[in-house]
Amino acid sequence: MSKEKDYLKFQLRRKITALFKNFFFLLEDLNLEDEKYQKIRKRILDYGNDAIREIEEDINKFDISIWKLNCYFLLNQ
Numbered sequence: 009m010s011k012e013k014d015y016l017k018f019q020l021r022r023k024i025t026a027l028f029k030n031f032f033f034l035l036e037d038l039n040l041e042d043e044k045y046q047k048i049r050k051r052i053l054d055y056g057n058d059a060i061r062e063i064e065e066d067i068n069k070f071d072i073s074i075w076k077l078n079c080y081f082l083l084n085q
Contacts, residue, residue, distance in 0.1 A: 028056035
C-alpha cells in the first residue's frame with residue numbers, strides 16, 4: 009500500500025471519528041434514559057465504523073500518488 013493511501017485513510021478515519029464523537033456530545037445533551045442512550049450510542053459507533061470501512065474499501069480501488077497528481081495538474085494548466 010502506498011504512503012499516500014495510508015495518509016488519506018488515516019485522515020478520513022480521524023475526521024469521521026471526530027464526527028461521531030461530536031454526535032456523542034449532542035446525544036449527552038438530550039439527557040436520555042441510559043438504555044435509550046446506549047442504543048443510540050451503539051448505532052452511532054456502528055454507522056461510523058461502517059462508513060470508515062466502506063471508504064477504505066473504496067480508496068483501495070484507486071491508484072493514488074501525489075507525484076502523479078502534481079504532474080497531472082502541471083500538465084493540464
